[in-house]
Amino acid sequence: MIALVLLRRLGEMVFVLFSISVLVFLIFFATPGADPAARLAGRGASPATLAAVRHAFGLDRPLPVQYALMMRHLFITQDLTSFVNPGQRVVPALLQAVPVTLSLVLGAAVIWLVLAVLVGVTAAACRDTIVDRALMFLSLLGVSIPVFWLGEVANLITQARFHDTWAFSWVPALGYVPLTQDPLGWFKSLVIPWLVLAVTYVGLYARILRANLVDAMTEDYIRTARAKGLSERQIILRHALRMSLITIVSMFGLDFGALVGGGALLIEVVSSLPGVGMLTYQALQNLDLPFIMAAVLYGAVFIVAANTAVDMLYTLLDPRTRPTR
Amino acid sequence: MAAAALLAAIVLACLLAPLYAADIAGTDPFASNLDGTITLAGQPVEIMQSAATGFGVTPIGPTWHAQYFLGADDQGRDVAARLLYGGRTSLLIAAGATLICLSGAALVGVIAGFAGGIVDTILARALDILWAFPVYLLAISLSAVLISHGLQLGPVSINADSLLIPIAIIGIVYIPYVARPIRGQVIGLAQSDFVLAARCLGIPRPRILLRDILPNIATTLIVFAPLMLALNMLTEAALSFLTIGVQPPAASWGTIILDGEGLLYTRPMVAIAPGIAIALTVVALNFLGDGIREAFDPRAKLRINK
Numbered sequence: 001m002i003a004l005v006l007l008r009r010l011g012e013m014v015f016v017l018f019s020i021s022v023l024v025f026l027i028f029f030a031t032p033g034a035d036p037a038a039r040l041a042g043r044g045a046s047p048a049t050l051a052a053v054r055h056a057f058g059l060d061r062p063l064p065v066q067y068a069l070m071m072r073h074l075f076i077t078q079d080l081t082s083f084v085n086p087g088q089r090v091v092p093a094l095l096q097a098v099p100v101t102l103s104l105v106l107g108a109a110v111i112w113l114v115l116a117v118l119v120g121v122t123a124a125a126c127r128d129t130i131v132d133r134a135l136m137f138l139s140l141l142g143v144s145i146p147v148f149w150l151g152e153v154a155n156l157i158t159q160a161r162f163h164d165t166w167a168f169s170w171v172p173a174l175g176y177v178p179l180t181q182d183p184l185g186w187f188k189s190l191v192i193p194w195l196v197l198a199v200t201y202v203g204l205y206a207r208i209l210r211a212n213l214v215d216a217m218t219e220d221y222i223r224t225a226r227a228k229g230l231s232e233r234q235i236i237l238r239h240a241l242r243m244s245l246i247t248i249v250s251m252f253g254l255d256f257g258a259l260v261g262g263g264a265l266l267i268e269v270v271s272s273l274p275g276v277g278m279l280t281y282q283a284l285q286n287l288d289l290p291f292i293m294a295a296v297l298y299g300a301v302f303i304v305a306a307n308t309a310v311d312m313l314y315t316l317l318d319p320r321t322r323p324t325r
Numbered sequence: 326m327a328a329a330a331l332l333a334a335i336v337l338a339c340l341l342a343p344l345y346a347a348d349i350a351g352t353d354p355f356a357s358n359l360d361g362t363i364t365l366a367g368q369p370v371e372i373m374q375s376a377a378t379g380f381g382v383t384p385i386g387p388t389w390h391a392q393y394f395l396g397a398d399d400q401g402r403d404v405a406a407r408l409l410y411g412g413r414t415s416l417l418i419a420a421g422a423t424l425i426c427l428s429g430a431a432l433v434g435v436i437a438g439f440a441g442g443i444v445d446t447i448l449a450r451a452l453d454i455l456w457a458f459p460v461y462l463l464a465i466s467l468s469a470v471l472i473s474h475g476l477q478l479g480p481v482s483i484n485a486d487s488l489l490i491p492i493a494i495i496g497i498v499y500i501p502y503v504a505r506p507i508r509g510q511v512i513g514l515a516q517s518d519f520v521l522a523a524r525c526l527g528i529p530r531p532r533i534l535l536r537d538i539l540p541n542i543a544t545t546l547i548v549f550a551p552l553m554l555a556l557n558m559l560t561e562a563a564l565s566f567l568t569i570g571v572q573p574p575a576a577s578w579g580t581i582i583l584d585g586e587g588l589l590y591t592r593p594m595v596a597i598a599p600g601i602a603i604a605l606t607v608v609a610l611n612f613l614g615d616g617i618r619e620a621f622d623p624r625a626k627l628r629i630n631k
Contacts, residue, residue, distance in 0.1 A: 019454045027466045032477050039473045144555065144607035146562045149582055149600030152589055156597075160590040258459045265461075266563055270586075284465065284569055287473045296462045304457050 006312050013308040020300050025067050028293050029057070040289045041083045049083055056081075074294055084288040094276055094298055098260075100176050101275035104197065104268065105259045107190055112198035112205065113252065117241075119202060120209025125236055127214055136210065142203025151196045151270030158192055174272040193271040197264060201255060205248060212244035219243075253310030260306070261299030328612035335606050339412030347406060351392050354410055355574050358401035363392045372401045387594050395594050398584045404595050411576040412602060418492050418570075418577065419557040425496025426553055427546050430503035435542065437504075438511025439534060449508065455501040464560065467494045468569035486572035495560050503549050507542055514538050544621050551614035555607045562603050578603050 029036045037053040038045065045053075054060060058069045073080040078091040123135040158168040171192060177185035216222060217240060225235050265277025272278075276295060283291035352358050362369045365388060372393070373382040384397035394405035437448035455463070468490070475485040483489050514520060514537070523533050558578075564570030565579025573580065578599040585596025 016454055016457050020458050023454070023458070024466060027470055031470050039470060140608060140611050141604070144559075144611055145604045146559055146566075146579075146582070146600060148563065148566050149596070149603070152582070152586065152596050153600070156589055156593050258461075261459060261462070262465075263459060263461055266566065269567075280465070281567060284469060284567055287469060289469060289473065292465065292469045296466050299462055300458060303459055307457065 002315065005315055009308055009312050009315070013304055017301060017304050020304070021071065021297060022067065024293060024297055024300070025070060028289055029059075029066055029070070030063065039287075045083065049086075053083055070293075074297060080290055080294055082283075082288050082291050084283075084286040084291075090291050090294040091298075093279060094295060097274060097276045097279050099178070100273050101260055101264055101268070101277065103176075103179060103186065103190060104193055104264055104273055104275060105256065107194040108197035108201070108259075109252070109256055111194055112201040113248075115198065115202045116205030116209060116248070119206035120213065120244075121236060121241060123206065123210040124213035124217075124240075125232070127210075132210075136207065139203040139206045142199045143207070144203075145199065147196065147200055148266040148270050150199060151193070151267050154192050154196050155270065176273045176275075190273075193267055193273060196271070197259075197267045205251065208251070209244055209248060212247055213240050216240040216243050250310065250314070254307060257303040257306030257310075261303040262295060328609040328616070331605065332609040332613060335412065335602070335609070336416060339409055339416055342406075342409035342413050349406070352403050352406070354403050354406035355576070356402070358397070361401060363388075365390065372397050383591050384588065384595075386592055395598050396592055398581075398592075398595050399588060404581070404598060407576050407581055408578070408598055408602060411578050411581050411599060412606075414488065414571055414575055414577040415558060415561055415579070415603070416606075418488060418495065418561045419554050421488075421492035422495035422499075422557045422561070423550060423553045425493060426499045426503060426557075427549060429496065429500045430507055431542060431546060433500065434504040434507030435511050435534070435538065438508040439515055439530075439538060441512075441515075445508075452501045452505055452508070456505065460498045460560070461563070463498045464494050464564060465567070465569065467498075468564055472569055472572065486575070488571065488575065491561060491564060491570045495557050495564070498560075499553060499556065503546075503553070507545060510542065510545060511538060514541055548614075548618050548621050551610045551617060555610035555614065558603060558607050558610070562599075 028040070031039075035050075036057075037050045037059055040057065041049045041053045056069075056073070058066050061069075074091065078089070080090045082088040082090055119135050119139060123132045123139075126132045155174065158171040159174065162168050163171065170188060172185065172189050175189060177189045179186040213236065217235075222235060222239060225239050230238070260276075262277055262280055264275065265280050267273075268275045268277035269281045276299070280292060280295040282288075283295065347354060351363075352361065359373050359382075361372045363372065363385075364370070370385065372385050374385060375382055384399060384401060385393055386396045388394060388396070393403050395408065396404050398404055398407070433448055433452070437445045437452075471483075471490045471494070472485050475487070476483040476490070520533060520537050523537060524530075561570055561577060562579035562582065565577050566583050568583065571577040571580050576584075581599040582596050585592070585594075585599070588595050
């Protein structure tokens, strides 16, 4: 029974991935307005490049054949090349950048989960007091600040204005240090980007967690817990928080997937971290469409797979999410 | 109330920018001004100043006077005036995108929820797929393609640097976020007693749609409007910062932050000021959104994913 449900989820995943790939294909190859070869080759391409693009993607053949060719270049032979930087293989370049992005997102995720639970629980415990209002205002500020701007302000403070003071003299120059090469350097190079990336999510999660907790406090099982004589602290931590964490965990699956799939690109750009997002950004600067297409599709595959994994985990853990018939 | 007042002030100041900003600044905020000078405290001051090292030039910093109040960017243009014009662009894009998003979502949600059957299945499935496709990846794909060569669709022709491109893209990518809750609500309404009663009375379906369903949907749309505006402001800024939003020579708060990136350590005000403008506007919108939501629907469980 459970195996069947899980299989169905996998089937759905394949369907969604297929649909997304068709959608991306249509955006890049069939948007009306210009010859797709001219788009894919980048600005001001030579006739020879255009001919190479037409040949590589079979642009004189019917759309389904073009789709199959593109998928083969992307996932099977993985030999999709950029026409703006001739000879650059797109897929290996992307895969090489994954550890950087993972380092960034994983560290930020730890920070934002811990801080969001702290802020959310504190605000809910002190609800309608000045503490609650201050924390919720800060959270609102967190979700309202553009993350790339915050990154620039952080650079300004830690790299220039206050770099010579004791507070920030330890911050290394912008860039990435591989974990395997120098663990301490890796940590130092990522602390500021972690914090900047975490700000939005601390705000978002704390707001939702607080709302959930305040809602949960009116539920019957909380009244029962009170009647049993549990302390307010035990009620919040043991009972209310446990239920609210379900929402947080499912949000976390989505957000984590989206960030690793390329959503961290803004912060990678301002912090000069050579991750997947940075490569996408460079491709955007030259309008190197094959590269962008590959980044988008690989990102989408990762995200959809991550979501499916979270879904399946849920089905295993929580019987209520299993479809009843 | 304070949020609404702040928002009104920002919107007015920006929308009316063409009436006064260039006059106060005394220069054209869209023309580079590399050789100009201004008079400060009786002394002529160059707008692009030679660096102490002798290499390159640095634009003038904030003068805190009418001219070059916030200094100049690397083209010698008045940052304060550009901020006002840029805000106009950012607000117009956010408003246009919100309009597209809400009307598109209402259309899709109402059709899917009210028609039911195969139409609903197809539309709901399409929304699910778009939902699984992260907003920024979709926005990046669409922007990169459209900005490379514009759009030509039958008689409609849109230039690559048209503001319509970011407006349409930002509007479209968020449709599933609003359409899904609306579809759910319409399905609920279609099964409600008052709709059932109306159908028993033989009232034609279009009239039920107009009189019974739409007024109920309107509340949801009003609740979503400020939140979508806030989200759209941030999305526009991000796309423009990635060079695939507003195209030069037009300016928006996002493009001005990008202009300021190269001057970050010498003239930080160029990048800082538009960020503060965005944050103020978005905070005000979110406050307004919270207020409206509580006024209309205290038990609402709307969640806007970033």
